[in-house]
Amino acid sequence: MAHHHALPDAAAHGALPRDALPRTPVLTRVVVVVLVLLTAGATAVGLVALWPGGPAPTSPDLDYAVPGATFPRATVVRLTEPCPATAPDSVGTEPEGSADCGQLEARLADGSTQVVRVTTEVSRSGLRPGDTVVLLRLPDDAVDGAADQGALLQSAYSYAGVERRAPLLALAAVFVVLVVAVARWRGLAALVSLGVGGAVLLLFVAPALLDGAPPVAVGLTGSGATMLLVLYLTHGLSLRTSTALLGTAVGLGLTAVAGVLGSNAARLTGVGDENSGLLQALATNVRLHDLVACGVLIAAFGVLNDVTISQTSAVWELRAADPGRSRRALFASAMRIGRDHLASTVYTIVFAYAGAALPVLLLISLSSQGAATLFLSEDITAEVVRTLASAVGLVLAIPATTAVAVAVAPPPRAPAAPAGAAGPGVMGSTAAPAGAPSPDDDEHEDGR
Structure with a gap:
């Protein structure tokens, strides 16, 4: 789910080239690096502590x-x-x-x-x-x-x-070609990142859950590992990417809290359908109650990543368009973009879950019972908890990421010197230097 919003064109509004912007203070850079290292360290500790002791158990009862x-x-x-x-009246007889x-x-x-x-x-x-x-x-x-x-x-x-392999492979090939053709090298990096995320799910998350590890801790650790690998692989090693990573980490933490509180308040057992019941019978180590919150984390990660990257980019572009804007004004402008993004992403989440739970929605339509009675069904309640918990984490992640990005982005440029005292290219001129190149995010990262 990628949402793009119109940002000010720095070159068109007479802004300075990025190389002429003030640099983020060294202390701020150090703080960001330390926080990223702490996030990576906590993820590494989680991987070591929760890594399953052996191959995922299998059950002969599930043989096809x-x-x-x-x-x-x-x-x-x-x-x-x-x-x-x-x-x-003709049961047992063939028509x-x-x-x-x-x-x-x-x-x-x-x-x-x-x-x-x-x-x-x-x-x-x-x-x-x-x-x-x-x-x-x-x-x-x-x-x-x-x-x-x-x-x-x-x-x-x-x-x-x-036999469905041929159409699935053809559809996958079309998808890969289109992504690379439109997004070029960054699209190729996104495809590699998709493979990395799938490997984390198959090699760590699923075996760790079957091994009896706490589902919420597994979800946070798996999402953290995917986040560290995917963000830097797709968007490059830069201060901007690190800022988005910190915003995503905050959003994941808030989503985990919302998921745990929501599932506890709704008294969810985790046994909502026949698959959950079968899993409970065959994999007694799995903590089904906490699987709801773990599923919320896995599902919300992609949306949070989209939002944090967009908000961080918005802050950097707004700074480039108006280097003299105060941090307060910069935050207000970025939040206006964030509200638009939030409005579209919230109903995107709701409809994504609604599509996955379409059979449940059909059962609701067939039922003549009231809504209060329908929520006695755990599978319906679990979908509502997943949707609302993801939305809560998303809503809170936008202002949190924007605040972090405003604090880390280059500081406001000093006021322009009096007329006639400034040399060429100093703030206060009405246009960018002749021939100043327009920044191209697809090819360059400013690293600030």
């Missing part, structure tokens, strides 16, 4: 198929219409004329053809002849064992799913 089963790919030859619904309904005929790589039963949803999914599907083939001993127990198997083959 019996040992020895294979998943051959096949090409759809024919797909019949779904079977009509059976009338209540007349339905012998050939709800069947998928597919050709295997060896040329043989298999006919398998499929559900109504698969029959209506839009599969056409020529599409590739995956079948599940049970080993011969499993088929013989089922026959010995009196189970009726129409075939050793059954429908497993659609």
